[in-house]
Amino acid sequence: MNHLDTIEPSELRSRLQAGEQPNMIDVREDEEVAEGMISGAKHIPLGQLPQHTDELDPEQEWILICRSGYRSERACEYLQQLGFRHVVNMTGGMLQWNSES
Structure with a gap:
């Protein structure tokens, strides 16, 4: 089992506020993202991720x-199995993101 990197929502928010534009994938379902997404995130529901991996550069960081x-976390593990080197799980998800805003 590969080590899984994580990022706290507060750390991601700081990176965004500093002007960084990290690659972010929101794997929630359509009705969940309708309630709001992090600006700049790409929406690919978890079940559709296998059909979209060819659009993602395995050498780049993906949050x-x-x-x-x-x-x-499941999505990170899946991408790691495909050879993606820099996948990062945002701990606490949107629940924690929204509680900090």
């Missing part, structure tokens, strides 16, 4: 986001 951090 994965979901509601609580569980589905994005």
Whole structure:
């Protein structure tokens, strides 16, 4: 099992406020993202991720986001199995992101 990198929502917010434009993928379902997404994130529901991996550069950093951090952790593990080197799970998901805003 590969080590899984994580980022706290506050750290991601700081990077965004500093002008960084990290690659972010929101793996929640359509009805969940309708309630709001992090600006700049790409929406790919977890179940559709296998059909979209060819659009993602495996050498770049990808931050994965979901509601609580569980589905994005699964997505990170899946991408790691495909050879992605820099996948990062946002801990606490959008629940924590929204509680800090």
